[in-house]
Amino acid sequence: MDNPANPNHRTMPIAAWLAEGQSSQRDMLASLQALKTQSTTPFNIIASHRHHRPEIFEFADLVYREPVNTAANNDEHTQAESILPRWQFVLEEAQRQNVKVLLTGRNGIDYEAHRETFKAAGIRLLTGATSVAALQSIDDKFAFMQHCHAHDIPVADAWRFDNTAELEALLAQHGHQPLCVKPVTGIFAQGFWRLDTGKPSGERYDSFEHLYFTEEKKINTTQFINAYANSQMVHERPIPMLLMPYLSGQEYSIDVVCEHGEVLAAITRHKTGKIQHIGYEQSVMEVVIPLIEAFGCDGIVSVQTKADDDGQHRVLEINSRPSGGIGYTAHSGVDLTQVGFAYWLGLTDKPKLADITQQITPCQVRSIMMSVKIEEVTAE
Incomplete structure (x- = not known):
């Protein structure tokens, strides 16, 4: 589809844009540069990030600073004249640069809500799914499990709890087996802990061990309950959690x-x-x-x-x-x-x-x- 924002787009190379990711943006840009040297069709590689990341940007042909919150960071590359939401800022710049493929990285839901707008601009949007509902179901680990069950997909079981009483009731029901806990939403194993349920009383996890060997992600069950029940953070910002069988x-x-x-x-x-x-x-x-x-x-x-x-x-x-x-x-x-x-x-x-x-x-x-x-x- 023609790009109305740039009347000269027919003479411009096509472009691929990698927006801010979690941890692989630099490696992917390096792969695209290698692909570019092998291709007989010229194309440009664009990268964007909300922070100044020269170690990432060095692998891009053109770079942009993404808006932080809803305000664009004006610099020599962005040239934004008004405050725009991230998706709109990226869309307008992508149209100017003849972008054909946009990988959205960490903010997929924000872009996904405007899929039809990107499609009308001739941009192949890659968010990980093709609807906001699907992305939300993927991010919510409890909804994810239920969707898997509905499609007969083998999935790790999980039981949701939102307070200490619900956690203790679940432990009373399922505590005969090895269990673990993790947040309903999250990445990089944040909030994941193995509990010492299902073990003889003499084999409980050392109360100090989880503070010393944090990478082992083990915690005494009683200590976890006490920390969760008395957490000011949880009190101020409730964190839905999952109790799950620990798979060996x-x-x-x-x-x-x-x-x-x-x-x-x-x-x-x-x-x-x-x-x-x-x-x-x-x-x-x-x-x-x-x-x-x-x-x-x-x-x-x-x-x-x-x-x-x-x-x-x-x-x-x-x-x-x-x-x-x-x-x-x-x-x-x-x-x-x-x-x-x-x-x-x-x-x-x-x-x-x-x-x-x-x-x-x-x-x-x-x-x-x-x-x-x-x-x-x-x-x-």
Whole structure:
């Protein structure tokens, strides 16, 4: 569709825009730059973020500062003349730059509410789904579980509690087994704790252990109840929580390129110690493929699963955006960022999952820490 905001768009290269993400924006931009060098069709790569992030922006051809709250941050790149909501600011700039594909990153619901407006501008919007309702159901872990049950998808069970009385009633009913807690909404395992239920009294978690070994995410059940009941934070801002059986099996993260509920490409990975094992686990994908269809996922998303005591893979959650580890997929010979964007930009035909799986070379990956200089400091 013609872009009315830019009468010269026919002579401009098409563009892909990666808006502010959670943790993988830099890696994805680097993948797109590599794709750009391989492509016979020129295209531009645009990145935006609400903060000044030169280590991200160095991989983009054009950068923008996104509006914070509802006010645009004017600088040499934004040139905003009025206060605009983020989605409208991005839309107007995307029209000027002949953007054909927009990955929304962390603010998908804000953009999704205006899908038809982006579609009318000729922009392929990638939010992780194709409706606000679907994204809300993905973000709400209790609603997510119910939707999975309705579609006969193996999912980790969960019971919601909103106060101490409800928590204690649930523990009385289910406390004979290993349990864990986590917020109804959240990312990066924030608020997740394993409880010491289902253990003989002499094997309770040490009350000091969870303060000392925080990465183990273990807490004494009585101590958790006391902290929750007396929390000023919870009193001022109630946090809906879930009580869940703790699954003991292998956890998987699955990066998925999908379109309207169809899996186009996927790579599975699981972790042992510090090592990521990259490949394509068919038994895991037998759960993931119907899951993506049930939620109508669209774009690049990530899924977490975990096996129960019987080895049955159960879904934990969908993240409606790329995972922090999507860059690892390039080591397998299949860079999922490139696969998805090459298709959405019209550089390649629609990927077929059966073909993609044949191109994956299983491998092991270790992540390392690196540093980049973001600003020159001059002595005063």
